[in-house]
Amino acid sequence: MDTQEKLLEMEHITKIFPGVRALHDVHFSLGRGEIHALLGENGAGKSTLIKVLTGVFERDEGEIFLEGRAISPQSPQAAQNMGISTVYQEVNLCPNLSVAENVYIGREPGSAGRIDWKTINRKAAELLGRFDLHIDVTQNLDRYSVAVQQMVAIARAVDISAKVLILDEPTSSLTAVEVRKLFEIMRMLKAQGMGIIFVTHFLDQVYEVSDTITVLRGGEYIGSSPAADLPKMQLVAKMIGKEYEDLEGRPAAAAAAGHGAKDLFLRLEGAASARISDVNIDIQKGEVLGFSGLLGSGRSEIARLIFGVDPIVEGDIEIGGRHAAVREPIAAMRAGIGFCPENRKSEGIVGDLSVRENIMLALQAKQGMMKAMSRRQSEKLADTYIKALSIKTPSRDQSTNNLSGGNQQKVILARWLATNPDLLILDEPTRGIDIGTKAEIQKLVIKLAQDGMSLVFISSEVDEMVRCCGRMVILREKKLVGELAGDEISEDMIVKSMAGGAQFEPKTETV
Amino acid sequence: MSQKLKQFSKNQIFWPLMVLLAILLANGVISGGQFFEMRIVDGHLYGRLIDILRNGSKLMVLAIGITMALATGGTDISVGSVMAISGAVACSIVDGRLLSGVSGSVTVAIVLALLAGLACGLWNGVLIAKAKIQPIVATMILMVAGRGIAQLITEGKIVTINSDAYYFINGGYILGLPFPLFIVAFAFVVVMLFTRKTASGLFIEAIGVNSVSSRFTGIKVDRIKLMIYAFSGLMAAVAGLIESAGIKGADCNNAGLLIELDAILSVAIGGTSLFGGRFSIPASVVGALIIQSISTSVLAIGVAPEVTLVVKSLIVIVICLVQSKKFKEMLAGKFSRRAVKEA
Numbered sequence: 077m078d079t080q081e082k083l084l085e086m087e088h089i090t091k092i093f094p095g096v097r098a099l100h101d102v103h104f105s106l107g108r109g110e111i112h113a114l115l116g117e118n119g120a121g122k123s124t125l126i127k128v129l130t131g132v133f134e135r136d137e138g139e140i141f142l143e144g145r146a147i148s149p150q151s152p153q154a155a156q157n158m159g160i161s162t163v164y165q166e167v168n169l170c171p172n173l174s175v176a177e178n179v180y181i182g183r184e185p186g187s188a189g190r191i192d193w194k195t196i197n198r199k200a201a202e203l204l205g206r207f208d209l210h211i212d213v214t215q216n217l218d219r220y221s222v223a224v225q226q227m228v229a230i231a232r233a234v235d236i237s238a239k240v241l242i243l244d245e246p247t248s249s250l251t252a253v254e255v256r257k258l259f260e261i262m263r264m265l266k267a268q269g270m271g272i273i274f275v276t277h278f279l280d281q282v283y284e285v286s287d288t289i290t291v292l293r294g295g296e297y298i299g300s301s302p303a304a305d306l307p308k309m310q311l312v313a314k315m316i317g318k319e320y321e322d323l324e325g326r327p328a329a330a331a332a333a334g335h336g337a338k339d340l341f342l343r344l345e346g347a348a349s350a351r352i353s354d355v356n357i358d359i360q361k362g363e364v365l366g367f368s369g370l371l372g373s374g375r376s377e378i379a380r381l382i383f384g385v386d387p388i389v390e391g392d393i394e395i396g397g398r399h400a401a402v403r404e405p406i407a408a409m410r411a412g413i414g415f416c417p418e419n420r421k422s423e424g425i426v427g428d429l430s431v432r433e434n435i436m437l438a439l440q441a442k443q444g445m446m447k448a449m450s451r452r453q454s455e456k457l458a459d460t461y462i463k464a465l466s467i468k469t470p471s472r473d474q475s476t477n478n479l480s481g482g483n484q485q486k487v488i489l490a491r492w493l494a495t496n497p498d499l500l501i502l503d504e505p506t507r508g509i510d511i512g513t514k515a516e517i518q519k520l521v522i523k524l525a526q527d528g529m530s531l532v533f534i535s536s537e538v539d540e541m542v543r544c545c546g547r548m549v550i551l552r553e554k555k556l557v558g559e560l561a562g563d564e565i566s567e568d569m570i571v572k573s574m575a576g577g578a579q580f581e582p583k584t585e586t587v
Numbered sequence: 588m589s590q591k592l593k594q595f596s597k598n599q600i601f602w603p604l605m606v607l608l609a610i611l612l613a614n615g616v617i618s619g620g621q622f623f624e625m626r627i628v629d630g631h632l633y634g635r636l637i638d639i640l641r642n643g644s645k646l647m648v649l650a651i652g653i654t655m656a657l658a659t660g661g662t663d664i665s666v667g668s669v670m671a672i673s674g675a676v677a678c679s680i681v682d683g684r685l686l687s688g689v690s691g692s693v694t695v696a697i698v699l700a701l702l703a704g705l706a707c708g709l710w711n712g713v714l715i716a717k718a719k720i721q722p723i724v725a726t727m728i729l730m731v732a733g734r735g736i737a738q739l740i741t742e743g744k745i746v747t748i749n750s751d752a753y754y755f756i757n758g759g760y761i762l763g764l765p766f767p768l769f770i771v772a773f774a775f776v777v778v779m780l781f782t783r784k785t786a787s788g789l790f791i792e793a794i795g796v797n798s799v800s801s802r803f804t805g806i807k808v809d810r811i812k813l814m815i816y817a818f819s820g821l822m823a824a825v826a827g828l829i830e831s832a833g834i835k836g837a838d839c840n841n842a843g844l845l846i847e848l849d850a851i852l853s854v855a856i857g858g859t860s861l862f863g864g865r866f867s868i869p870a871s872v873v874g875a876l877i878i879q880s881i882s883t884s885v886l887a888i889g890v891a892p893e894v895t896l897v898v899k900s901l902i903v904i905v906i907c908l909v910q911s912k913k914f915k916e917m918l919a920g921k922f923s924r925r926a927v928k929e930a
């Protein structure tokens with residue numbers, strides 16, 4: 077291949093962490109005006125390749141050429157200056173700065189020394205407007221959902237006139253509407269000659285925008301080919317290294333799971349927290365209840381209300397027919413509730429602690445501080461879930477920070493499964509998880525319901541909702557607007573009722 | 588055997604222990620061995636090492652108390668003032684100017700001084716855990732106001748006392764060893780049991796790493812913080828007793844002055860990150876001994892008093908560098924790259 081033509085070339089890249097060979101002799105090349113999908117299972121080495129490229133990690137071997145010249149950026153800042161702009165997998169913004177500050181941090185426009193806030197705020201609002209994101213840019217970032225934060229991170233990266241744009245799972249918590257918007261912008265940048273690296277676990281999205289696909293497996297380079305020449309089944313086979321049985325459609329088990337069950341577990345009656353009001357929901361034993369809605373429609377807010385993260389201020393929560401005072405997570409846990417939150421970095425993992433400690437944490441808290449689990453018990457617990465969810469880690473004592481994004485997600489899931497609750501609330505539980513494991517988790521959800529557990533399932537992926545939920549409430553602008561059950565549940569119906577039958581209109585998200 | 592050694596070298600306490608040994612050895616060499624000499628007089632052990640242990644006992648107690656506060660990502664800069672309060676309460680009672688009804692009972696004095704420390708700690712804890720005030724600001728309140736409170740208790744005077752029973756807290760001997768060492772050992776064992784035999788150690792580290800996630804997993808973050816600061820206050824009161832027994836009185840303006848800095852430094856030298864997370868009580872105790880031996884040896888070498896602080900801070904800088912992960916990585920990187928090139 078002619079190197080002159082190429083925008084970016086990476087050759088023979090190897091990166092070794094203690095106990096893990098994350099990349100081995102990997103090749104990657106990107107042309108001008110090309111959208112290149114980088115695919116692979118959780119822990120395949122995608123994020124590591126990107127971090128090696130952008131100077132977060134120092135490579136052990138290999139060479140990188142940008143426009144034919146060898147480069148070795150020593151920091152993301154340096155890479156940025158060379159024209160490589162990146163949105164990392166874990167949104168890396170400052171939650172307690174304003175949205176506008178986050179967009180312009182480090183490069184405030186204005187004459188030397190003076191910061192022109194008016195201009196910053198106006199420009200930030202304009203920029204986000206391109207993504208149909210009409211939010212108050214002077215508010216602190218942490219007042220908005222993960223999805224909004226993700227959009228802000230993308231907007232921030234796109235704003236810079238870069239040669240290469242890298243998006244590591246940018247769509248993992250976006251709904252279809254935002255994804256469409258993002259793709260429009262990607263195509264526009266592509267037309268301007270920008271090269272884009274796109275990491276995702278959504279294969280349909282891959283085929284929608286990508287020109288080329290590169291597959292990694294276990295840190296090895298498996299191959300690259302034009303997207304058009306690689307049918308989905310073959311692609312998946314390359315990713316997982318064996319044939320894959322597709323899981324299209326709605327398994328009969330899901331339809332059956334809990335549908336029609338009439339054994340009440342939890343009832344919300346006119347319940348309100350600081351973030352949402354007047355919620356009336358019944359959750360039956362042994363059902364998978366879905367919360368569907370667009371960004372900011374109130375799905376997570378209800379979950380947080382039930383789990384006592386946002387304490388109830390009005391109305392009532394009844395569990396098993398009796399009033400339950402769940403004003404704190406620990407109280408909710410004692411009442412038999414578990415909650416796997418959407419924001420894994422800030423509300424989920426305890427980064428510096430080991431995989432074992434992260435898995436045991438909720439169960440230990442539930443048992444109480446004085447009844448410490450023995451080392452052996454906790455090791456057994458960790459090993460069980462590392463195996464059950466195929467968590468990829470060199471050992472149970474690995475720091476959770478060092479796991480790949482998808483594997484961190486599995487650790488949190490394991491933590492809550494370990495508490496064996498009566499009601500498990502899963503807020504985007506498969507976020508960033510590869511398709512093989514995703515199917516396993518969906519099966520697990522249905523099985524848990526069949527065994528009598530109640531589950532609340534929240535996901536921005538409509539097909540996943542269809543596959544898992546026996547019943548579903550629809551939310552729009554913090555209000556319950558409808559319910560679907562049994563055979564009514566289909567992708568069409570969900571999308572229609574979420575948008576209220578009418579065309580989706582960009583609306584301001586308020587908190 | 589070498590496997591075990593390797594394991595141990597990764598332990599948090601490894602580097603602090605090496606540094607301590609190095610300082611002690613250097614002292615031994617400079618003094619021509621005199622430093623390690625021990626004498627037994629009247630069945631009591633005397634010597635430089637014993638001095639370091641005895642004089643360092645206050646700092647060790649404080650370090651034990653403050654480690655968990657630092658591990659949650661907080662801090663407690665009021666410990667010096669709490670020492671002053673505790674000393675003031677105890678000495679005023681022994682002296683008879685306070686609660687003259689108990690006629691100078693040392694037991695009552697000790698119990699009330701400890702309770703005063705506990706109350707101070709609870710106050711800090713409430714400000715931090717309930718009112719959500721930043722720990723450095725919250726404890727600064729007591730740091731500033733505490734000496735005033737102590738002055739009120741002693742009516743603004745330096746209280747000198749005459750009580751052999753009270754002197755025993757600092758100067759007494761049991762089994763040939765100074766009594767304060769038994770206090771340190773007791774506090775140490777209690778804390779070790781508490782953090783190792785219950786899940787509190789795990790919870791404290793989890794809070795230090797990510798307090799939001801910790802709350803989401805059902806850890807009672809506020810209650811644990813309250814407990815930690817209360818304990819730190821209690822330990823400060825203990826240190827205050829040792830100090831006042833040593834100077835045979837209460838001097839509110841100077842008791843424990845600036846010692847909070849040494850206490851925090853002890854924990855940092857022990858390798859517990861001030862950002863919170865992993866902590867080690869034994870390492871903090873070693874850290875306190877390092878600081879104490881530096882102070883003692885700088886004096887012993889006969890460095891002019893004006894210079895001691897500079898020498899001390901130089902040594903501290905070196906220790907912090909040795910502890911720094913970045914610095915270790917840098918060194919390791921240099922070596923491994925050289926190794927690759929040679930290969």
Ligand SMILES: Nc1ncnc2c1ncn2[C@@H]1O[C@H](COP(=O)(O)OP(=O)(O)OP(=O)(O)O)[C@@H](O)[C@H]1O
Pocket residue numbers: 093094096097098116117118119120121122123124125165468469470477478479480481482483508510
């Ligand atoms: N800082 C680190 N220290 C040690 N090991 C690491 C570190 N970062 C990543 N790894 C390991 O390298 C491997 C590749 O991780 P990477 O994050 O690149 O995976 P990924 O393909 O991005 O996966 P995902 O789809 O889950 O995001 C994993 O096995 C991970 O455990």
Ligand SMILES: [Mg+2]
Pocket residue numbers: 122123124165244480481482
């Ligand atoms: Mg990744």
